[in-house]
Structure formats: C-alpha cells, structure tokens
Amino acid sequence: MSDFRTRVEGERPYLLRYAALQLRDRPTAEDAVQETLLAALAGEAAxxxxxxxRTWLTGILKHKIVDAIRRASREAPAADADQMEELFDETGHWREMPSAWADPDAALEQKEFFAKLEECLSRLPARTAQAFMLREHLGFETDEICKELGVTATHCWVLLYRARMALRLCLEQNWFGR
Amino acid sequence: MMPTCKEVSRLVSQGLDRQLGFIERLRLRVHLAICDGCTNFKKQMEFLRKAVKQLG
Incomplete structure (x- = not known):
C-alpha cells in the first residue's frame, strides 16, 4: 500500500465521526466517507x-454530506412536532427566564465542551440537525438549505429555531448550569 | 403592541438567518432594552453560532 493511501485510510475514523454527526445515520455516513476516500485516492495529484x-479530506467530505442530504430529502419528506410550547406560558413569557452564562468563551478552549456540544447535537431529530449543521457549520444560506431539504423558507426557519432552542437548553443543563 | 418573549426568541433566531424588516428590528430592540431574559437569550444564540463553527 502506498504511503498516501495509508495516510488517507488513517483519517477514516475522524471522517466517519464527522459525517455521522451531521448525517445521523451510520450507513449513510459510511457511504459518504467511502466516496470521499475513493475520490481522494483518485485525486492524489490534486x-x-x-x-x-485532514482539512483537504474534510473539504471533499462536506460535498459528499450535502449530496447525501439531498438524496435523503428526495426520498423522505420530514415531519416533526413542535415542542416549543412548553418553554413559554400562555402569555408568551419564558417559563424559565434565560440567565447569563458564565464566561462562555472559556468553554471554547475546552475539548470537553465540544464533546458535550456534539452530544447535544446528537439528541436533535435528524432533519433538525441536518438543517442546523448546513446553516451553522457548513455555512449555507437559508434558501439553499430549503432547496436541499425540499422545504419552504418558513419551515426552514422553524427547523433552525427548534435546533437553537433545544441546543441552548441542552448546553444549559449539561454545561453552563453545572 | 409589545412583542412577547416567545415572538422575540423567534425573531432573534430568524435574525441569524435572514435580514429582518424595519418594524421587526424596532420591535426587537424595544423589547431587548427592557428584558434581561431575552438579552441573555440573544447572547447565547450568538455564542452557539460561534461554537458550532469551531466544531470538528
């Protein structure tokens, strides 16, 4: 096996974890990584x-992830219920007022924080997580995300809103509220 | 009419995804000026964006 091949293969576990976090489906993530590794080996000159x-491979993988999401959204239209109601009372006030997080920027220096963030992401419904990662991690504009997921702009905003609300609560309970 | 915290939380989130209209921005600003809870919420949303960008 060539040296390049060995090095590419060595990145497989990292890429798989990265893809699984965003695709939320192990077999789909494995396919995306496999396609990435094949593309990488074919494109060694590039x-x-x-x-x-790792950065180069991740760049290829990002495209494969978007392709996979695109395929999946053609196959299965989404539907998930609204759980936001319990955060606010009938008059639209917070049931529990958000209080300030202590020194959030310090958390960005800690590996454990990112592990917790990943755990929180993994608890989101798949569609919600996909929309959120397309927006916030891969940097897509909302109209592009709507197209990828085959939903209206309004629904797209709802998905992103739900993701943010759920992640805020999860981080509050599992990190900042400690 | 003063927007509720629920509406404001939605506007804060949408403000991260699209350009809010003039009236929306005005309603948001008036509410945030007097509501600590929503002000904290807004900072947390901005932090979340920063954190997720750095993931991986």
Whole structure:
C-alpha cells in the first residue's frame, strides 16, 4: 500500500465521526466517507503541495454530506412536532427566564465542551440537525438549505429555531448550569 | 403592541438567518432594552453560532 493511501485510510475514523454527526445515520455516513476516500485516492495529484490532509479530506467530505442530504430529502419528506410550547406560558413569557452564562468563551478552549456540544447535537431529530449543521457549520444560506431539504423558507426557519432552542437548553443543563 | 418573549426568541433566531424588516428590528430592540431574559437569550444564540463553527 502506498504511503498516501495509508495516510488517507488513517483519517477514516475522524471522517466517519464527522459525517455521522451531521448525517445521523451510520450507513449513510459510511457511504459518504467511502466516496470521499475513493475520490481522494483518485485525486492524489490534486492534494500535492497542500499541507493538511485532514482539512483537504474534510473539504471533499462536506460535498459528499450535502449530496447525501439531498438524496435523503428526495426520498423522505420530514415531519416533526413542535415542542416549543412548553418553554413559554400562555402569555408568551419564558417559563424559565434565560440567565447569563458564565464566561462562555472559556468553554471554547475546552475539548470537553465540544464533546458535550456534539452530544447535544446528537439528541436533535435528524432533519433538525441536518438543517442546523448546513446553516451553522457548513455555512449555507437559508434558501439553499430549503432547496436541499425540499422545504419552504418558513419551515426552514422553524427547523433552525427548534435546533437553537433545544441546543441552548441542552448546553444549559449539561454545561453552563453545572 | 409589545412583542412577547416567545415572538422575540423567534425573531432573534430568524435574525441569524435572514435580514429582518424595519418594524421587526424596532420591535426587537424595544423589547431587548427592557428584558434581561431575552438579552441573555440573544447572547447565547450568538455564542452557539460561534461554537458550532469551531466544531470538528
């Protein structure tokens, strides 16, 4: 096995974890990673001169993830219930007022924080997580996300809103409220 | 009419995804000026964006 091949193969566990976090489906994540590794091996020349193999592979994988989401949304239209009602009372006030988080930027220096964030993401419904990661991690505009997921702009905003509300609660309960 | 916290939380989230209209921004600003809960919420949303960008 060539040296390049060995190095590419060595990144498989990292790529799989990255893909699984966003796709939320192990077999789909494995397919996306497999396609990425094949594309990488076929495109070794394109890598020449670049310094970071992981960054290069992740760049390819991001495209494969978007392709996978696109395929999945053609196959299965989404439906998930609204759980926001319990956060607010009938008059629209917070049942529990958000209080300030202590030194959130310090959390960004800690590996444990990101592990917790991943755990929180993994608890989101799949569609919600996909929309959120397309927006916040992969940096897509809302209209592009709507197209990928095959939903209206309004529904897209609702998905993103739900994701943010759920993640806020999860981080509050599992990190900032400690 | 003053927007509720529920509406404001929605506007804060949508403000991260689209350009809010003039009236929406005005309603948001008036509410945030007097509501600590929603002000904390808004900061947390901005933090969340920053954190998720750095993930991986």
């Amino acid at each position: 890598f020449a001169g670049r310094s970071n193999l």
